[in-house]
Amino acid sequence: MVLLSKKSLGDLCFDLAVIVLCTFVFLIVAYPLYFVIIASISDSTLVSTGQVTLFPKNISFFGYKEIFHDARIWTGYKNTVVYTFVGTAVNLLFTLPAAYVLSRPEFRARRFLMFVFVLTLFFNGGLIPTYLLMKGLHMTDTMWVFIFPFCVNVFNLIITRSFFEHSIPRELHEAASMDGCSHFKFFIKVALPLSKAVVSVIGLYYLVGHWNDFFTALVYIRSNDLQPLQIVLRDILLSNQVFSQGAGSGGAAGGYAQQYADQIKYAVIIVSTLPILIVYPFIQKYFEKGVMIGSVKG
Amino acid sequence: MISQTKKINKNTIQLKTVKKETVLGTLKRDYQLWIMIVPAIIVIVIFNYIPMYGIQLAFRDYDFTKGLTGGEWRGLFYFKQFFDSYLFADLMKNTIFISLATIILGFPAPIILALLLNQVKWKRAKKTLQTTVYLPHFISIVVMVGLLNVLLSPNTGIIGYILTAAGFGDVNLLGSTKTFVGVYVLSDIWQHCGWNSIIYLAALSTVDPQLYDSSKIDGANRWQTIRHVDIPALIPTIVILFVLGMGNVLGTGFEKVFLMQNALNLPVSEVISTYVYKIGIISNQFSYSAAIGLFNTVINFVFLYVVNALSRKYSDISLW
Numbered sequence: 001m002v003l004l005s006k007k008s009l010g011d012l013c014f015d016l017a018v019i020v021l022c023t024f025v026f027l028i029v030a031y032p033l034y035f036v037i038i039a040s041i042s043d044s045t046l047v048s049t050g051q052v053t054l055f056p057k058n059i060s061f062f063g064y065k066e067i068f069h070d071a072r073i074w075t076g077y078k079n080t081v082v083y084t085f086v087g088t089a090v091n092l093l094f095t096l097p098a099a100y101v102l103s104r105p106e107f108r109a110r111r112f113l114m115f116v117f118v119l120t121l122f123f124n125g126g127l128i129p130t131y132l133l134m135k136g137l138h139m140t141d142t143m144w145v146f147i148f149p150f151c152v153n154v155f156n157l158i159i160t161r162s163f164f165e166h167s168i169p170r171e172l173h174e175a176a177s178m179d180g181c182s183h184f185k186f187f188i189k190v191a192l193p194l195s196k197a198v199v200s201v202i203g204l205y206y207l208v209g210h211w212n213d214f215f216t217a218l219v220y221i222r223s224n225d226l227q228p229l230q231i232v233l234r235d236i237l238l239s240n241q242v243f244s245q246g247a248g249s250g251g252a253a254g255g256y257a258q259q260y261a262d263q264i265k266y267a268v269i270i271v272s273t274l275p276i277l278i279v280y281p282f283i284q285k286y287f288e289k290g291v292m293i294g295s296v297k298g
Numbered sequence: 299m300i301s302q303t304k305k306i307n308k309n310t311i312q313l314k315t316v317k318k319e320t321v322l323g324t325l326k327r328d329y330q331l332w333i334m335i336v337p338a339i340i341v342i343v344i345f346n347y348i349p350m351y352g353i354q355l356a357f358r359d360y361d362f363t364k365g366l367t368g369g370e371w372r373g374l375f376y377f378k379q380f381f382d383s384y385l386f387a388d389l390m391k392n393t394i395f396i397s398l399a400t401i402i403l404g405f406p407a408p409i410i411l412a413l414l415l416n417q418v419k420w421k422r423a424k425k426t427l428q429t430t431v432y433l434p435h436f437i438s439i440v441v442m443v444g445l446l447n448v449l450l451s452p453n454t455g456i457i458g459y460i461l462t463a464a465g466f467g468d469v470n471l472l473g474s475t476k477t478f479v480g481v482y483v484l485s486d487i488w489q490h491c492g493w494n495s496i497i498y499l500a501a502l503s504t505v506d507p508q509l510y511d512s513s514k515i516d517g518a519n520r521w522q523t524i525r526h527v528d529i530p531a532l533i534p535t536i537v538i539l540f541v542l543g544m545g546n547v548l549g550t551g552f553e554k555v556f557l558m559q560n561a562l563n564l565p566v567s568e569v570i571s572t573y574v575y576k577i578g579i580i581s582n583q584f585s586y587s588a589a590i591g592l593f594n595t596v597i598n599f600v601f602l603y604v605v606n607a608l609s610r611k612y613s614d615i616s617l618w
């Protein structure tokens with residue numbers, strides 16, 4: 001009896017520790033995110049003196065208004081949307097058929113080709129040879145540099161191949177080919193419809209990758225009209241180019257803008273992350289599935 | 299005798315033709331498969347293998363009229379230049395220090411988080427917590443560093459304010475050589491720990507429930523169950539991810555370090571990858587930069603190879 005109650009006391013302590021730790025983790029992760037939201041609509045003087053902690057104070061949408069007038073952000077937004085959607089479409093167009101082929105056991109060259117693909121994960125030419133190649137191909141300062149180079153991500157290729165291999169029964173292809181079904185037809189009519197899970201997961205990986213891509217533009221893009229959102233964000237958030245030539249003009253406006261610089265920065269963080277925040281709840285349930293698919297040994 | 303050789307010849311010829319026919323035959327049979335994979339092969343060859351061929355640049359003078367491989371041969375000249383440069387020691391030290399700190403502190407974090415999440419029995423709380431900790435992973439690096447800048451700024455940031463209020467005085471966390479690595483590593487954990495825990499959670503979900511039952515019968519408390527059931531179940535995943543992580547020891551993320559750099563923290567924040575970018579893309583010293591990049595890749599590969607070999611020897615788990 002004593003032993004039993006002692007044990008449950010231990011369990012109780014354990015549960016308590018779990019709850020305390022979890023609350024701690026939750027607050028550490030969630031609070032900064034919440035703080036950015038309330039800071040973006042609060043008076044920036046109050047924010048910087050630490051008076052905004054739980055609720056927004058002196059609510060104003062000044063930061064958002066300024067962003068709304070800023071042409072650079074909209075150009076960046078438009079570019080990023082184009083690169084993201086065209087890029088992801090091309091990614092899937094190249095990756096899915098290749099993964100299907102590599103999953104076919106009768107395909108003779110599959111071991112060799114797999115090696116060719118996987119080697120690139122461990123060894124690469126490095127920045128400079130790649131840069132000179134892009135230059136040689138006249139891809140620098142064009143939108144194509146966001147779309148075609150590296151449009152096959154080998155990790156995603158392996159994930160998709162494992163899925164095709166393990167989740168599409170071998171008998172299905174045998175039966176279909178008995179009926180005279182070609183590979184093209186089987187891939188489009190049978191394999192793809194059965195693989196919505198993996199298509200959405202790697203589609204998501206590609207999508208987020210393109211949306212957050214900063215490096216490509218930094219290295220290969222000079223022209224202002226082609227800059228994606230991330231470069232514009234860098235200018236505003238890190239180089240402090242807060243709307244110096246923005247709404248209104250002249251020195252007074254500049255000083256005025258500087259005073260509200262931080263509020264604009266908080267608002268910029270929200271606006272640029274908004275699409276992901278909106279889509280996030282809908283895609284969240286796929287994450288675990290995606291990692292499970294990826295961890296299947298291939 | 300002659301007839302025999304003839305016969306053999308005839309046989310081999312026949313064998314050859316039969317073999318040829320099968321290769322052709324499979325080509326003909328699989329032509330649709332080839333059509334489906336050729337685009338991917340072309341892309342990989344152009345954008346991954348041609349740059350590998352271009353590594354020669356590290357041993358040549360770059361001559362823009364002659365392209366990637368036309369310049370004059372210089373041997374190890376550019377490597378020597380790097381090893382002899384006054385920056386070499388600092389670059390190596392910074393790169394290794396930042397990578398090791400990220401691995402030592404950042405690697406166990408998602409494992410601990412996964413073990414913790416696995417103990418939460420209330421479904422809704424677990425879900426909310428998971429949703430929250432995955433989220434920062436999707437914030438772009440630029441926004442992440444921007445966030446650090448506005449929160450940590452000594453005059454206007456909330457954390458700067460708290461530190462001042464707590465009596466630490468004006469500390470510039472982003473502009474100090476003492477705090478740069480700490481801020482880098484901790485913010486990295488904040489951003490990716492949750493996401494990286496998914497793979498461990500997936501591994502934990504495959505543990506046979508009978509193991510939990512029998513450990514309970516043996517009188518194990520919950521802490522002991524974690525130690526003797528959960529952690530052993532994670533070992534294979536841990537080893538594989540550790541090997542992969544060590545293979546990237548010098549590959550310290552270019553983007554975040556580059557964005558976090560400022561004039562004040564440069565002595566500790568200049569790493570090989572940022573230096574390669576500055577020397578190559580900004581100052582156009584292509585051959586020198588390519589040599590440094592190649593040095594980096596080779597060291598990475600050696601690390602990966604050694605750690606993988608050790609892992610295979612001691613735990614029977616390896617990448618290849």
